[in-house]
Amino acid sequence: MTTMNHDISGASGVEAGADEETATPILDVRGLTVHFPIKKGFLSRTVGHVRAVDGIDLSVRAGETLGIVGESGCGKTTLGRSVARVIEPTAGQIVYRDTAGRNVDLAELNARRLRPYQRQIRVVFQDPFSSLNPRMTLRQIVGEPLRTSGTVTGSELDDRVASMLERVGLSPKYMNRYPHAFSGGERQRVNIARALVLGPRVVIADEPVSALDVSVRAQILNLLRDLQEELKLTYLFVSHDLSVVENICDRVAVMYLGKIVEVAGTADLYAQPRHPYTEALLSAVPRPDPRLRGAGRRIRLADDLPDPANPPPGCYFHTRCPYAVPGVCDVAERAPLLTSSGSGHRVAACVRSDELGLAGVGSEVGGP
Ligand SMILES: Nc1ncnc2c1ncn2[C@@H]1O[C@H](COP(=O)(O)OP(=O)(O)OP(=O)(O)O)[C@@H](O)[C@H]1O
Numbered sequence: 050m051t052t053m054n055h056d057i058s059g060a061s062g063v064e065a066g067a068d069e070e071t072a073t074p075i076l077d078v079r080g081l082t083v084h085f086p087i088k089k090g091f092l093s094r095t096v097g098h099v100r101a102v103d104g105i106d107l108s109v110r111a112g113e114t115l116g117i118v119g120e121s122g123c124g125k126t127t128l129g130r131s132v133a134r135v136i137e138p139t140a141g142q143i144v145y146r147d148t149a150g151r152n153v154d155l156a157e158l159n160a161r162r163l164r165p166y167q168r169q170i171r172v173v174f175q176d177p178f179s180s181l182n183p184r185m186t187l188r189q190i191v192g193e194p195l196r197t198s199g200t201v202t203g204s205e206l207d208d209r210v211a212s213m214l215e216r217v218g219l220s221p222k223y224m225n226r227y228p229h230a231f232s233g234g235e236r237q238r239v240n241i242a243r244a245l246v247l248g249p250r251v252v253i254a255d256e257p258v259s260a261l262d263v264s265v266r267a268q269i270l271n272l273l274r275d276l277q278e279e280l281k282l283t284y285l286f287v288s289h290d291l292s293v294v295e296n297i298c299d300r301v302a303v304m305y306l307g308k309i310v311e312v313a314g315t316a317d318l319y320a321q322p323r324h325p326y327t328e329a330l331l332s333a334v335p336r337p338d339p340r341l342r343g344a345g346r347r348i349r350l351a352d353d354l355p356d357p358a359n360p361p362p363g364c365y366f367h368t369r370c371p372y373a374v375p376g377v378c379d380v381a382e383r384a385p386l387l388t389s390s391g392s393g394h395r396v397a398a399c400v401r402s403d404e405l406g407l408a409g410v411g412s413e414v415g416g417p
Pocket residue numbers: 085086099100101119120121122123124125126127128289357
């Protein structure tokens with residue numbers, strides 16, 4: 050990535066907020082791509098690429114919780130981490146609206162210029178057991194981002210750690226203890242404290258409750274909700290658990306093979322999925338209302354996810370789609386995202402949408 054102009058508002062033609070549905074996005078991702086090289090042989094020659102994230106457009110609105118869902122291996126984690134530049138993007142823009150209202154393309158910044166923005170976009174990692182260094186005390190773990198950012202030292206650092214621990218529901222008197230003394234839920238609170246101690250505006254929560262017992266999941270989700278309100282946070286919430294996502298997210302983006310196939314408000318998406326993949330995913334979630342689309346009818350998807358290094362031709366989903374038409378879906382142009390005017394519900398076009406009642410979208414083309 051090269052370093053270029055800092056404030057890209059207007060000048061580069063990037064118009065964050067061009068869409069009425071995304072009036073003031075705090076993040077506007079355009080064409081984001083992460084291809085991992087596949088190396089083989091003695092000389093480690095690159096023989097192909099895993100297209101983990103494959104040209105994604107996505108806007109995240111200030112203050113919302115946007116869910117990223119999809120099966121294991123569809124690219125959710127890579128998307129979340131590349132937005133925070135924990136993983137380096139191969140191409141694309143990550144336009145962040147800073148506190149002064151300027152649009153900055155994070156993908157263009159070198160490490161030094163990126164640093165202040167990395168304080169504003171933090172990641173909560175999935176596994177509270179492996180992500181905490183067992184040889185560090187809570188004081189060291191939560192204080193580390195403050196120390197490495199060089200902004201706070203000495204007793205002020207201790208005060209900040211103590212108040213952050215209190216905010217996540219842990220007593221500061223445990224500051225000198227090591228992670229092994231804590232339960233899974235408590236460790237995830239430590240993880241959250243570490244992510245929030247620098248005062249970020251955007252938090253990328255990567256499966257934050259999936260490693261936890263069901264009994265503590267609700268507590269951590271409530272904590273995340275409370276912190277969001279109190280600290281005015283924006284969440285990108287990565288999860289394979291559709292029930293959790295329904296519970297906590299305002300909008301949901303559905304990923305398949307490195308691409309987004311549908312994005313909509315949570316209630317709208319769950320009541321009226323418009324892409325066959327979304328319909329199949331949701332059919333596995335118990336629906337309380339039998340009138341809802343797919344309720345009581347489990348759609349079993351054939352085979353595993355295709356190889357993201359070698360995606361199928363035509364519609365990426367056709368190899369597993371129960372509605373696929375041979376000779377049509379396997380040769381169709383890859384579908385753009387279409388949007389219904391006003392509702393903000395966007396879906397990758399499907400040749401059978403109308404006939405299956407999955408449609409209801411207009412023909413305005415645009416990013417989600
Ligand atoms: N560092 C890497 N090098 C090569 N391939 C990778 C790397 N990280 C991820 N991948 C591949 O990229 C694809 C997307 O992985 P990713 O972890 O983003 O998916 P995911 O939807 O988050 O899945 P999971 O829920 O299992 O973590 C997968 O095929 C994965 O094997």
